[in-house]
Amino acid sequence: MVDLxxxxxxxxxLGIAAALSTAxxxxxxxxxxxxxSHNPNAAKLSEYECGFPAFEDPRSQFDVRFYLIAIxxxxFDLEAAFLFPWAVTLDLTGWAGxxxxxIFLGELAIGLAYAWKKGALEWE
Structure with a gap:
């Protein structure tokens, strides 16, 4: 029998994390x-991000290029997060690091060139 x-x-x-997040x-x-202080009214429930009411259906589809730019x-944000620790520990990792x-930067450069060639960086 397995000792659980x-x-x-x-x-x-997990229980403490669930209790704290719920709290x-x-x-x-x-x-x-x-x-x-919970007193909803028309001013509190109005649009606050852009300043004017939405003029089209909020469930409209976005262009795929929007998602490509986000990805x-x-x-490249993660690339920056990997570059700093790598640069700090380069003396420990040596030539293998x-x-x-x-190789990692080369793969990212190939991906960027592919996205550039496909027109993912063009915005209309």
Missing amino acids: TEYLPILLF FVLLPMGVSRLTG LFII WLTMV
Whole structure:
């Protein structure tokens, strides 16, 4: 039989995390209801991001290029997140670390060239 007591700390951690996240969501809502600051009106429920009411269906489809730009942004943002620790530990990783990062940057350059060739960076 498998000893499941080793999983007890993980289950405790998940339980505490679930309880805290639930408390962080529900507690402010409850406090606002009790203190009276929850008072929705037309001004509070109006559009606040762009300043004017939506003029078309909010469920309209976006152009695929929008998603391509978003994915490219995430990829190159992660590249920057990988470059800093690599540069800091380059003396420890040596030539193997250098070659691995060159391959990684080469793959990203090929992906960027492909996206550029396909016109994903063109915006109308």
